[in-house]
Amino acid sequence: MGFRHLIGAALAVVCMAGTASAEKLAKQYFGAQRDGSAQKAAAYGSYAKGCAAGLVQMPETGPTWQSMRLSRNRNWGHPDLIDFSVKLSRVAVKQGWKGLYFGDFSQPRGGPMLTGHRSHQLGLDADIWMNPVGRVNLNRNQRENISAISMRRAGGAFVNDKWTRAHHEILKAAASDPRVARIFVFPGAKVQMCKDEKARSKRKRAWLRKIRPWWGHHYHFHVRLSCPKGSRGCVDQAPPPPGDGCADAQQWVNNILNPPPPPKNPPKATAKKRGELRLADLPKACVGVLNSK
Numbered sequence: 001m002g003f004r005h006l007i008g009a010a011l012a013v014v015c016m017a018g019t020a021s022a023e024k025l026a027k028q029y030f031g032a033q034r035d036g037s038a039q040k041a042a043a044y045g046s047y048a049k050g051c052a053a054g055l056v057q058m059p060e061t062g063p064t065w066q067s068m069r070l071s072r073n074r075n076w077g078h079p080d081l082i083d084f085s086v087k088l089s090r091v092a093v094k095q096g097w098k099g100l101y102f103g104d105f106s107q108p109r110g111g112p113m114l115t116g117h118r119s120h121q122l123g124l125d126a127d128i129w130m131n132p133v134g135r136v137n138l139n140r141n142q143r144e145n146i147s148a149i150s151m152r153r154a155g156g157a158f159v160n161d162k163w164t165r166a167h168h169e170i171l172k173a174a175a176s177d178p179r180v181a182r183i184f185v186f187p188g189a190k191v192q193m194c195k196d197e198k199a200r201s202k203r204k205r206a207w208l209r210k211i212r213p214w215w216g217h218h219y220h221f222h223v224r225l226s227c228p229k230g231s232r233g234c235v236d237q238a239p240p241p242p243g244d245g246c247a248d249a250q251q252w253v254n255n256i257l258n259p260p261p262p263p264k265n266p267p268k269a270t271a272k273k274r275g276e277l278r279l280a281d282l283p284k285a286c287v288g289v290l291n292s293k
């Protein structure tokens, strides 16, 4: 290779690097949105790689709920998610609470976020605080500052003494809604719910299948709706394995209490570092969502 070729190759590399770093990330576009798009409600893509049209803002305060951390502007959802959340807050009232505190839903047009979650991109995910709500008249400032309450002990192997039957009933009602695909909660909570659900028939325990043990999720539980009916371009996650999932949750707990020895020949770290999403990685419809009024 002659000298000129070398220079040319070097320049090409520099230029490619230049364009790559200059290209805005998808989260920068979506994180800058202030309002939902004036489009029919629709989700495009998958929970961790997509966006959403026609999202609706959860009213900041209602008779039986409050949205928390308003400064984040992440209280936007598909109309089904808003409807689901309002109804669930009434279940909480039946359990003796004043309602529910809602954490992050989605950004106004969904999409990747500048900080935090990987999912919550379709307007179909909601974080709901575990606090037994005693008042729904917190001011803006209080909603920035009060803390969510953890329900776990022993690293998530068990619930602590803050956990109540009301939690069981609220999560059960959530999981029983046919629109819900799964609910993420720490393993100790799932095992507790498995024990407290006295019904033995498969049909009556079916809701437990949707309660999925997961890391974190002891300050809040995370509800994920399935793709709404007729929402073409929305990609559902594979359903949870059949059965109530109680044995798997117990196994997870056992592993927290008695961690298995590390494998003798650990597999080489082959997992690629997850690249940052660019607009071109999202469904084409997401450009339309960004450009819409």
Ligand SMILES: [Zn+2]
Binding pocket: 117, 120, 125, 126, 127, 222
């Ligand atoms: Zn979440």
